[in-house]
Amino acid sequence: MNSPTDSLLATPRERSPARGVRVPVARSLEPDRNILLQHIDAMCASRRFSNCGPIHEALRERLCEWLDADRLGLFSSATSALTVALRAHRVSGEVITTPFSFAASAQVIEWAGALPVFVDIDPVSLTIDPARVEAAITPNTSAILAVHTYGVPCDVRALEDIAKRHQLALIFDAAHAFDVRIDSTPIHRFGNATIYSTHASKLFHTGEGGVLVCSDEATQRRCDRMANFGFDGSGDAVECGTNAKMSELHAATGLAVLPKVNAERAARAALRFEYTSALNGIDGISLMAPPIHVKDSLQYLAIRVKSEAAETDNRIRNTVYERLISLGLESRKYFSPLCADFSYVSQENCRTTDELTVARRAVHQVLCLPFHSGVNRDTVLLIADTFREVIRRDS
Numbered sequence: 001m002n003s004p005t006d007s008l009l010a011t012p013r014e015r016s017p018a019r020g021v022r023v024p025v026a027r028s029l030e031p032d033r034n035i036l037l038q039h040i041d042a043m044c045a046s047r048r049f050s051n052c053g054p055i056h057e058a059l060r061e062r063l064c065e066w067l068d069a070d071r072l073g074l075f076s077s078a079t080s081a082l083t084v085a086l087r088a089h090r091v092s093g094e095v096i097t098t099p100f101s102f103a104a105s106a107q108v109i110e111w112a113g114a115l116p117v118f119v120d121i122d123p124v125s126l127t128i129d130p131a132r133v134e135a136a137i138t139p140n141t142s143a144i145l146a147v148h149t150y151g152v153p154c155d156v157r158a159l160e161d162i163a164k165r166h167q168l169a170l171i172f173d174a175a176h177a178f179d180v181r182i183d184s185t186p187i188h189r190f191g192n193a194t195i196y197s198t199h200a201s202k203l204f205h206t207g208e209g210g211v212l213v214c215s216d217e218a219t220q221r222r223c224d225r226m227a228n229f230g231f232d233g234s235g236d237a238v239e240c241g242t243n244a245k246m247s248e249l250h251a252a253t254g255l256a257v258l259p260k261v262n263a264e265r266a267a268r269a270a271l272r273f274e275y276t277s278a279l280n281g282i283d284g285i286s287l288m289a290p291p292i293h294v295k296d297s298l299q300y301l302a303i304r305v306k307s308e309a310a311e312t313d314n315r316i317r318n319t320v321y322e323r324l325i326s327l328g329l330e331s332r333k334y335f336s337p338l339c340a341d342f343s344y345v346s347q348e349n350c351r352t353t354d355e356l357t358v359a360r361r362a363v364h365q366v367l368c369l370p371f372h373s374g375v376n377r378d379t380v381l382l383i384a385d386t387f388r389e390v391i392r393r394d395s
């Protein structure tokens with residue numbers, strides 16, 4: 001396996017991945033096979049494959065310690081956890097959210113029976129703009145669903161203040177923000193509920209899965225119950241639930257991935273340093289990064305490629321994207337298109353309060369570059385060379 005600290009052996013012209021080798025934008029951590037097989041053996045022997053068995057409970061405990069959470073629930077996905085959290089907080093009417101996110105964060109609002117209201121984002125953090133949130137509140141607003149995009153925290157204190165003054169539920173989608181801390185405070189200590197994704201694309205993963213942390217114990221219990229058809233343990237369903245449980249096999253994957261997380265984090269921190277040095281000084285390119293007092297999720301390496309205010313196409317970003325594909329290097333234009341621009345979206349199933357000017361510009365600027373311990377320094381330098389070359393030809 002190449003390490004991000006591999007020494008630079010090739011000159012720029014010689015750098016290119018071996019023929020046919022593709023560098024993916026993300027790479028799932030391989031679980032520790034011994035740990036995984038031990039859990040699979042125990043699971044088969046006990047014939048217990050789901051319904052909060054011992055492996056599920058062991059992962060729940062380990063994650064409480066890891067994330068410094070008083071309580072948490074394990075779910076089949078972040079999407080199911082978000083849907084349950086919205087219903088448990090009895091959202092209805094309108095829910096204010098960001099258009100600059102993965103499809104799930106807006107779709108869960110509709111699944112919970114409410115209307116997503118899209119407002120613009122902050123030009124620096126690319127997270128929801130609290131001033132826009134406040135301006136969009138109507139008597140029908142019941143909640144704010146904010147996303148810690150690329151693991152960069154929202155303005156959590158401003159959002160908490162707004163939610164409190166207007167008596168709104170505040171739900172954070174922290175799909176990208178596993179173990180992020182603000183001044184050592186875990187990110188889930190803000191708002192009423194926080195949801196992490198443990199999908200295979202995430203640094204810590206369970207194959208498919210999600211984690212929900214609620215600020216109060218009663219709501220946490222309610223969410224756990226709703227994830228299991230609303231059953232109260234006596235056989236009665238005391239409310240309308242769903243099946244959003246994490247299986248034993250998924251929990252076993254998590255227990256076998258967890259011991260590898262710190263080494264992957266260290267490799268990604270070194271890789272981020274390589275990218276920072278290699279891209280430094282290239283005109284119009286900047287790296288998205290959390291502020292200094294925030295623990296980095298090391299989930300994405302997102303860069304922004306400057307574009308003019310009126311530009312609806314970013315030639316440089318798009319040419320680099322195509323060039324990288326031809327070199328076998330995968331990158332992603334996350335999050336394009338905006339959630340407000342998907343073809344299923346209409347005036348009947350969403351409301352947009354302003355022009356979304358910042359978000360509309362961001363979709364043309366952002367590029368997520370390959371970011372995992374399988375990326376080496378030559379690849380980083382090749383990407384930097386590609387940017388230089390495309391910018392030189394464009395000018």
Ligand SMILES: Cc1ncc(COP(=O)(O)O)c(C=O)c1O
Pocket residue numbers: 077078079080101102104105147173175176197198199209210
């Ligand atoms: C911001 C955001 N929210 C929600 C999700 C959905 O997560 P999951 O695939 O675990 O349902 C994702 C997926 O990457 C995401 O990026």
